[in-house]
Amino acid sequence: MPKGIPQRSCLACRETKDKGSLLRFVLAPDLTVVPDLLQKLPGRGVYTCMKLSCLTRAAQKKQFSRGFKGEVLGAEAQNLTRQITEKLEERIASYLSLANKAGKIVSGSDQVLEKLKKGGIGLLFIATDISADIGEKFRSVAKLKDVRCMTMFTKEHLGGLIGKELRSVVAVVDSGFVGSLGLEMEKYRNFFEEERE
Ligand SMILES: [Zn+2]
Numbered sequence: 001m002p003k004g005i006p007q008r009s010c011l012a013c014r015e016t017k018d019k020g021s022l023l024r025f026v027l028a029p030d031l032t033v034v035p036d037l038l039q040k041l042p043g044r045g046v047y048t049c050m051k052l053s054c055l056t057r058a059a060q061k062k063q064f065s066r067g068f069k070g071e072v073l074g075a076e077a078q079n080l081t082r083q084i085t086e087k088l089e090e091r092i093a094s095y096l097s098l099a100n101k102a103g104k105i106v107s108g109s110d111q112v113l114e115k116l117k118k119g120g121i122g123l124l125f126i127a128t129d130i131s132a133d134i135g136e137k138f139r140s141v142a143k144l145k146d147v148r149c150m151t152m153f154t155k156e157h158l159g160g161l162i163g164k165e166l167r168s169v170v171a172v173v174d175s176g177f178v179g180s181l182g183l184e185m186e187k188y189r190n191f192f193e194e195e196r197e
Helices: 052-060 063-067 077-101 109-118 132-144 155-161 176-196
Strands: 007-009 016-018 022-027 033-035 046-049 105-107 121-126 148-151 169-173
Touching: 033 077, 046 052, 046 063, 052 063, 052 077, 052 176, 077 105, 077 155, 077 169, 077 176, 105 109, 109 121, 109 132, 109 169, 121 132, 121 176, 132 148, 148 176, 155 169, 169 176
Parallel strands: 121 148
Antiparallel strands: 007 016, 022 033, 022 046, 105 169, 121 169
């Protein structure tokens, strides 16, 4: 392992990993456990793997109070999972709206499909509430064209992020946003790994 990269261990599985690849939690003054996705909040942190399974195990086994050496609040698995999901989604949403402001978004089924076939799409977002066969159609074309796609947000939410009405699909064209959004997507996927695949 490279020297100088801080290592921390997971409250649940005890594996030691690069600090940056783990989920950090700090304790607020009122003793509430707060997920610190950007790893910037002050105070001593405790860590779990960036995985729902480790987070759940740590919460169920009361590892947060052990880690913080005292009583803690809000450390239920469901509560922490909801907060982390929201924060991960917020980051993806804000990148999407930035990409939109930069003119790097194509939306609407016909336009996206055409551009997807022609080439030049880097990432594809498919709304959670579109019909199964349309979703499948987009997924198979994306796979054929080697474009990563993610089923996330409702049509209303997806449209809202780019200042539009309902949108079934939103695509990010090849640009710097594809890299940053791709990383956030991977994080989200890894976190839910066991449940999603
Ligand atoms: Zn772990």
